[in-house]
Amino acid sequence: MNFADTEVVMSLLQQEGYDITTEAEEADYILINTCAIREGAEQRIRRRLDMLRSERRRRPTLRIGILGCMAERLKDQLLTEEEVVSFVVGPDAYRQLPSIMKQVVSGSKAAATELSTEETYADIEPVRLNAGISAYISIMRGCQNFCTYCVVPYTRGRERSRDAQTIIGEARSLFEQGYREVTLLGQNVNSYHFEGAERTWTFADLMDSVAQISPLLRVRFATSHPKDLSDELLYVMRKHNNICKCIHLPVQSGSAHMLKQMNRKYTPEWYLDRIAAIRRILPECSITTDVIAGFCGETEEDHQETLRMFRTVRYDYAYMFKYSMRPNTYAARFLTDDVPDDIKTRRLEEIIALQGEIALENNRAEIGRTYEVLVEGVSHRSPKQLFGRNSQNKVVVFERRNFNPGQYIHVKITDCTSATLMGEPVE
Numbered sequence: 001m002n003f004a005d006t007e008v009v010m011s012l013l014q015q016e017g018y019d020i021t022t023e024a025e026e027a028d029y030i031l032i033n034t035c036a037i038r039e040g041a042e043q044r045i046r047r048r049l050d051m052l053r054s055e056r057r058r059r060p061t062l063r064i065g066i067l068g069c070m071a072e073r074l075k076d077q078l079l080t081e082e083e084v085v086s087f088v089v090g091p092d093a094y095r096q097l098p099s100i101m102k103q104v105v106s107g108s109k110a111a112a113t114e115l116s117t118e119e120t121y122a123d124i125e126p127v128r129l130n131a132g133i134s135a136y137i138s139i140m141r142g143c144q145n146f147c148t149y150c151v152v153p154y155t156r157g158r159e160r161s162r163d164a165q166t167i168i169g170e171a172r173s174l175f176e177q178g179y180r181e182v183t184l185l186g187q188n189v190n191s192y193h194f195e196g197a198e199r200t201w202t203f204a205d206l207m208d209s210v211a212q213i214s215p216l217l218r219v220r221f222a223t224s225h226p227k228d229l230s231d232e233l234l235y236v237m238r239k240h241n242n243i244c245k246c247i248h249l250p251v252q253s254g255s256a257h258m259l260k261q262m263n264r265k266y267t268p269e270w271y272l273d274r275i276a277a278i279r280r281i282l283p284e285c286s287i288t289t290d291v292i293a294g295f296c297g298e299t300e301e302d303h304q305e306t307l308r309m310f311r312t313v314r315y316d317y318a319y320m321f322k323y324s325m326r327p328n329t330y331a332a333r334f335l336t337d338d339v340p341d342d343i344k345t346r347r348l349e350e351i352i353a354l355q356g357e358i359a360l361e362n363n364r365a366e367i368g369r370t371y372e373v374l375v376e377g378v379s380h381r382s383p384k385q386l387f388g389r390n391s392q393n394k395v396v397v398f399e400r401r402n403f404n405p406g407q408y409i410h411v412k413i414t415d416c417t418s419a420t421l422m423g424e425p426v427e
């Protein structure tokens with residue numbers, strides 16, 4: 001999401017005549033787009049600012065700005081705490097960036113952190129930072145699910161959906177420029193809802209239309225909230241070969257009690273029913289997840305239920321985190337962060353170890369199968385190899401031959417690790 005936002009910011013600044021440089025020493029302004037989801041993400045930004053202090057001393061005209069969720073969370077406080085920062089701009093205020101950047105030239109400080117109920121940057125054509133095969137399209141902003149651990153509803157504001165026609169237009173234009181994959185992005189894409197002039201659009205409607213742009217354009221999406229994952233969407237996915245068969249369905253915990261404490265609005269049974277629906281309607285679909293170890297009040301039995309959930313679902317990939325208390329969330333105000341850090345670490349390590357075994361077993365079962373792979377580029381293992389992904393979003397590495405990025409080829413899987421499939425191109 002931040003990557004997509006950075007592309008919008010780049011576009012807004014290019015319109016004002018600014019150029020992008022990859023060399024910090026050349027820059028008149030350094031903008032850091034930040035995440036606030038866990039404390040670690042913010043600490044990383046603080047360390048980056050420490051590194052920039054000497055650069056700023058050497059060049060007093062350099063202006064450093066903090067964008068995104070950390071700016072939104074801390075607002076003026078960040079300007080006071082970090083002498084080196086000249087301006088903070090939150091996720092809904094990027095249109096004000098050009099005027100703020102002019103304002104701070106004199107040495108004054110500035111902040112723009114109002115949240116909006118309408119801003120979707122629908123009219124901005126993002127500058128693509130990784131020109132090539134695959135691009136992100138932001139289809140909605142904000143979140144109002146208020147999971148008790150999560151800072152996003154406070155830093156990104158109310159949920160709002162972008163005009164469907166502008167999304168379809170952006171996807172079509174990317175395809176015409178040679179892109180072969182788009183990923184539709186939102187905090188909870190299943191609650192996408194847009195009232196157009198002639199009709200209303202659900203997420204399933206939107207996917208159906210984007211998929212019709214061309215059978216050569218792959219369509220992916222993230223993230224789905226289990227409470228809103230509809231069978232209707234699964235049927236649209238089945239109807240279109242080019243909608244990738246991969247669903248990211250964050251479980252967060254396998255324990256009914258923890259899910260309640262987290263305000264996730266589903267039970268383990270509901271979640272497993274959604275998994276069963278995916279397996280029934282899309283048998284070839286891969287499933288990935290997010291999980292949090294050591295949330296407030298988590299007992300050893302709760303943790304065992306998470307491990308059981310992992311054994312039952314057998315995820316293809318998981319993003320696994322230790323709970324990190326975020327100020328001002330419901331959990332910070334009303335629950336106790338009472339699982340000691342060493343226990344959080346041990347539980348997280350157990351989940352990681354189990355998931356590693358499952359991913360390896362899942363990948364071993366792929367050996368002998370043949371997949372359509374979209375070629376993305378040269379493998380970092382060897383210049384003689386290329387890599388791409390199958391519909392299930394698994395990375396496949398294969399011999400280079402005369403293949404080129406953007407091409408679809410068929411690859412028979414011959415070997416694997418827990419993270420990568422290796423294979424032989426076939427006719």
Ligand code: 5AD
Binds near residue numbers: 324
């Ligand atoms: N601590 C740890 N992980 C968190 N996530 C969100 N908030 C927190 C937190 N306070 C995780 C969730 C979410 C992912 C993007 O980040 O698993 O799905």
Ligand code: SF4
Binds near residue numbers: 143146147152153
């Ligand atoms: Fe955070 Fe929950 Fe919204 Fe995801 S759905 S962004 S975890 S509040």
